[in-house]
Amino acid sequence: MQITFDQVSHIYAKGTPFERVALHNISLTIPSGSFVGIIGHTGSGKSTLIQHLNGLLMPSTGQITLGDAVITPKRRLPHAQRRDIGLVFQYPEHQLFEETVAKDVAFGPLNFDLPTEMVEARVKESLEIVGLDYATIKDRSPFHLSGGQMRRVALAGVLAMQPKVLVLDEPTAGLDPAGRVTILEGIYRIHREQNLTTLLVTHSMEEAARYADYLLVMAQGQVALQGKPEEVFMHVNRLRELSLDVPETVALVSQMNQMLPDKASLPSSLYREEELIAHLLERLSVPKEG
């Protein structure tokens, strides 16, 4: 599903002493099937932006188009289309509430009156996507799982709705490195298999570089930079001005280029570690393993 924002602003507590402009005239297009990394300093407007996608927030001005639905300050996203947008909040495990994992994951699809067998199939499939074994976990209490497992159950609950767009607000916050990889690899796999439009809010440039094919860099309620990762990472100085890191590979390529003579310099489009290694091996003509 294609998403566009056309001159969207959002003002919290308008007309009160607490008024706060959180988004200023945002215009952007997210093509169907893309994986968008949304990066930015704390308070830059990332969560405000994504909460417009499922109707939790309404634009103060401007217009948002989600597929063929149009949202304006006066026109809400129709209820039937809300289920197309799967929004995974920060710390989604806080919203688990059922007595078993299977019931929790089934909650959304049951609310949409799907037949029981279909719900069961979706629960099984969604748990497996997030790397949990249905038979082992289905009857357990979600509250007796590890933090990482709880997070995965919560994510499965959103996937069981079979959304057309998946929006994730820092899904790996607070997890250990192994837990982060499991969650992100699961998300990336369904994004690829189902061509699912995916928006990932993250504080980690490394995560953005690994998974996203398009980046939005937010600063003070505006889009400071946007484009393919290699385009955005060329603006190393601008990113640093915004107190954002660049991925280690980008920093390394930029450092090596300062040392190498011009004709030997490395392409600045290299931003993933494995691509840099492949490039260096090719230059050295070392045959790759396997």
Ligand SMILES: Nc1ncnc2c1ncn2[C@@H]1O[C@H](COP(=O)(O)OP(=O)(O)OP(=O)(O)O)[C@@H](O)[C@H]1O
């Ligand atoms: N409910 C609210 N009422 C008033 N102001 C708010 C509200 N929610 C957010 N803001 C303000 O809007 C601005 C953008 O906040 P937002 O949560 O969208 O940023 P963020 O980039 O998601 O930050 P973080 O990375 O910390 O989650 C901030 O200045 C914040 O203080």
